[in-house]
Amino acid sequence: MRYILMSHVDESALAGIAPEKFQATMERFVTFTQALAESGVLRGAEQLQPADTATTVRNRQGEVLLTDGPYAELTESFGGFWIVEATDLDTALKHAADCPAADFGSVEVRPLTELG
Template sequence: MKYLCLVYLSQENWSACPDATCFAFAEQLAASGRMLAAEPLHPVGTATTVRVRNGQMSLTDGPFAETKEQLAGFYLIDAKDLNEAVAVASKIPPAQYGSIEVRPVRELALV
């Protein structure tokens, strides 16, 4: 089953985990056959939020909502169940500085 591990960090901890550490973990995860994708994100100040209401598009600079921790990146993994996904998430290096949200990926129902 696919799980998305969302990495959240506060602005003061955004660069606390060195890229080399994250890269080494990603290589290890890929070698295990569990990693499907992983990418870091630029800081939240570079975000643009798009909304469409009544056919009209509006753009807002920045994130959808103000929060203490912001989405910093993700790992898309393959795990047999939630327990295995949580075990993988607990080893993601930025977990030491922020939090990792683990969510199962839902397949679209084609009806």
């Protein structure tokens, strides 16, 4: 079964750390992603631009409404994701626990619905 591991991070906390610690954290994300790929479970991964680059789209009464920024004010924002193949939820949760985002934010794990 495929699972999505969604990274939720506090961008302001990351912005406040020393440049060398920030670089080391980013390298941990690369190492984590490479380990998933090398183990053969990685099916896709992407890092998102900061939340303030988002545009939210709503359709209301025949009108398209656009709002700059994310939908809601949150302490943590969606920062990226990994799609992994795992035999069960426990295995997917183990991958999530290894993700650096779990150290300073959270990693949400959800099974994906197979389409078609």
